[in-house]
Amino acid sequence: MNSVHNSVDNKKDIARKQAAYAAVEEHLLAKQLILERGLRLFELEHCDEELDWSVDSADEVDSELNLIKGGGGCLLQEKIVDTAAHTLVIVCDESKYSVQFGHKWKGGIPLEVVPMAWSLVKRRVECQFGGSALLRESLGKLGPVVTDNGNFILDWHFDQQHNWEEVDFQLHQMPGVIETGLFIQLASKIYVGNMDGSVNRLVLK
Numbered sequence: 001m002n003s004v005h006n007s008v009d010n011k012k013d014i015a016r017k018q019a020a021y022a023a024v025e026e027h028l029l030a031k032q033l034i035l036e037r038g039l040r041l042f043e044l045e046h047c048d049e050e051l052d053w054s055v056d057s058a059d060e061v062d063s064e065l066n067l068i069k070g071g072g073g074c075l076l077q078e079k080i081v082d083t084a085a086h087t088l089v090i091v092c093d094e095s096k097y098s099v100q101f102g103h104k105w106k107g108g109i110p111l112e113v114v115p116m117a118w119s120l121v122k123r124r125v126e127c128q129f130g131g132s133a134l135l136r137e138s139l140g141k142l143g144p145v146v147t148d149n150g151n152f153i154l155d156w157h158f159d160q161q162h163n164w165e166e167v168d169f170q171l172h173q174m175p176g177v178i179e180t181g182l183f184i185q186l187a188s189k190i191y192v193g194n195m196d197g198s199v200n201r202l203v204l205k
Contacts, residue, residue, distance in 0.1 A: 030074075044081060054085035058183070060105035061090060061097050061190055065204050066164055068101060070110030070181030073136075073147055079179055082186055090190040097192050097200075100161055108134070108155035110181035117176025118144075118152045124174055129167060131158040151178055 034041050056078060058067040067090065069075055082088045098104045111133070113121045122133040136145040136153040144152045168182040190202040 044084060051085040053087040053089060054082045055089050055091060056082055057092055058090050058096055059107060060101060061092060061192070062101055063099050065185055065187050065190055065202055066101070067183035067187060068105055068109055068181050069183055070153070071107050073145055073153060075110050075181045076112050076147065076149055076179040079183065082183065087188045088186050090187045092190070093193045094195065101164065102158065108157040111154040111156055111171065112147055112149070112151045112178040113154055114176045114178060115152050118154060121174055121176045122154055125154070125156055125171070128170065129158065129162065130160060131156060149178070
């Protein structure tokens with residue numbers, strides 16, 4: 001999220017000079033950020049053209065430009081906006097880049113699920129793919145985290161590497177699964193900032 005904050009700040013002056021520059025909210029925190037920085041705000045349902053680009057961050061990026069997102073709980077809305085854009089650009093630091101999923105990110109793969117189906121989905125995921133799928137609890141253990149869309153989140157901690165494209169497809173076939181935190185080759189470009197100040201650019205082939 002900090003990477004996106006910095007990107008928004010860098011665009012602030014440009015946006016004020018270019019009346020055509022606008023931003024689309026992905027979730028409530030993003031809406032607040034956009035308004036605080038003085039950018040024009042559009043809601044996606046009021047956009048009648050394809051978005052030029054989306055700038056986003058990720059919890060983990062692998063060498064094939066696949067992403068894990070949803071650590072903040074907004075995977076459904078983020079995927080809607082990111083897939084609505086002609087070009088998706090991911091900005092992250094080197095702590096988010098791994099050759100394979102799970103080497104650095106230990107939060108699992110988020111699954112947004114219908115509340116009444118969470119235990120059913122949990123059992124099916126664990127039976128079919130292994131690992132453990134944990135219901136995400138709110139701070140202070142005051143009950144499950146509820147997304148902006150009124151759903152629950154399961155964090156699936158996988159215990160082996162998979163064909164992630166196939167896994168994503170199979171997860172979407174499970175009744176009760178609304179969306180997954182797997183963003184399979186959706187990003188066109190990924191910029192990885194390093195501690196020494198250099199930036200690596202990864203481009204989808």
